[in-house]
Amino acid sequence: MKLVNAELLKIRTTPTWWIFGLILLPLYVISVLINWVSAAAVTSTEQGGGDVTAQQAEQIRVAGESVNVATNLYTSGQFMGVLMVLLLGAILVTNEFFHQTATTTFLGTPRRERVVLAKFAASALLALVFWLVLTVLNLIVVPFILHSVKIGPHLGDPAVWRAIGLNGLAFGLWAILGVGAGVLIRSQIGATVTLTAVYVVGSQAFAAVFFLLSTYVADWFTYLQVIMPTTASQLMISGTDLPGSPPRWVGAAVLIGYTVLMGLIGTAIIKRRDVS
Structure with missing residues (x-):
């Protein structure tokens, strides 16, 4: 517990955490607005038709179910929020090398x-x-948005609270992934740039690849998208199982698997690597 308190003190005595928090706030606002527009679109009585497959039509129908609209809105801010905690986890490690305090830290705690x-x-x-913080903001703002699209607040629905709770699990797991990544990439700038690029650009690129594969090769490639951590964390907070996607528990299992693997790799490396 003393070591945890020491690490928390390191966080509190640097401005990084609140700088990231300030960056996250406008990104959260943008996320809420995007989800609001999406909620209005999927709940519109004029949606449907067009050149879509039967599976796509079913996906649109399920996405428009009130519980899925509600869980999507109540978990607004996840995409950029987990990026912030991913970077903070990496910085918690890279700071030791940037400020050359790693040797002192490990001398004080040889294990x-x-x-x-x-x-x-x-x-x-x-x-x-x-x-x-994001959850409290969502609980304040989202009921008004749901009212605007003629949906009740759904605060008595267990699926909503399950999604909110699993969203918290996702935040914690992504932070641990960040620590593991920080061990692999010692450079603070290198870790920040690399992780941001892989998270934002890499996620979109992989999503595009899987879309093309599922469209032109085989439908079952859609199910493989869950191997992407971003897709896994989004899947686990859905209100119901989604057509063309694995069950929600698969998303949680994939993200936990990545976290355990990165944690083991990070611990093994830091035990053997020279930090002088």
């Missing part, structure tokens, strides 16, 4: 795996703070 575990815990706790 390096304890330091890594403390960083995992501290980054996950910080991620939950970000999740909590």
Whole structure:
């Protein structure tokens, strides 16, 4: 617990966390607006028709179900929010090398795996703070948006609270992924640029590839999209199982698997790597 407190102190004594928080706020507003427009579109009585397949028509129908509209809105901000905590987790590690405090840290705690575990815990706790702030904002704003599209607040629906809770799990897991990535990429700038590019550009590129494969090769490629961490975390917060997608628990299992793997790799590397 002392090591976790020490890591949290390192976070609190640097401006990085609140700078990222300030960056996240306008991105959250944009996310809410996008989800609002999407909710209005999928709940419109004029939707449908057009040149779509039967599966696409079913996906549109299910997306327009009130529970799925509600869970999508109540988890607004996830896409950019988990990017912020991913970067913060990486910076928690790269700061040690940037400020040349890694040697002192590991001399004070020779069992390096304890330091890594403390960083995992501290980054996950910080991620939950970000999740909590976004959740409170969503609980305030979303009922008004749902009213505007003629849907009830759904705050008594277990699916909504399950999605909110799994969203918190996603934030914590992405923060741990960030710590593991920070071990692999020691450079603070390198880690920030690489992770942002892979997360934003890489996710869109892989999504495009899987779309083309599922359209022109075989439909079952749609199910393989869940191997992308971003898709996995989005799948796990859906209100109901979605047509053409694996069950929600698969998304959670994939994200947990990536987290465990990255955690093991990060711990193994930091135990063996020279940090002088």
